[in-house]
Amino acid sequence: MSLLFVLAAGVTALASPEKVDADLRCMVASELLFARAPTANAAQEIKGIILYFLGRIEVEVAEADLPRRLSNVLRATPGGAWQDESKRCFAELEQAGQRLKTMGALAKAQGQ
Numbered sequence: 001m002s003l004l005f006v007l008a009a010g011v012t013a014l015a016s017p018e019k020v021d022a023d024l025r026c027m028v029a030s031e032l033l034f035a036r037a038p039t040a041n042a043a044q045e046i047k048g049i050i051l052y053f054l055g056r057i058e059v060e061v062a063e064a065d066l067p068r069r070l071s072n073v074l075r076a077t078p079g080g081a082w083q084d085e086s087k088r089c090f091a092e093l094e095q096a097g098q099r100l101k102t103m104g105a106l107a108k109a110q111g112q
Helices: 002-011 017-035 040-060 063-076 079-109
Strands: none
Touching: 017 040, 017 063, 017 079, 040 063, 040 079
């Protein structure tokens, strides 16, 4: 999991406010899925996703500002938008997974 946070930190080093808000929406969409997780394993996987997006957010947003930002995002996002947000977020996670595979292959090729 710590590699994910390192990767996330590098990706969001110059994140715009819009990107942070998008990550907040991903975190909320994941929380909604977590609440309906059919199994303990599924819940654990979703918890990892939540922590991934939280890590990206915490790199950019002061802890004291996080509740205000989250509140603004919740007010601005219509209830029916969460399914589309989930799809967008999972597409981002797929891209991150591909980056991890690439980095793992590179490390393996270098004998590490």
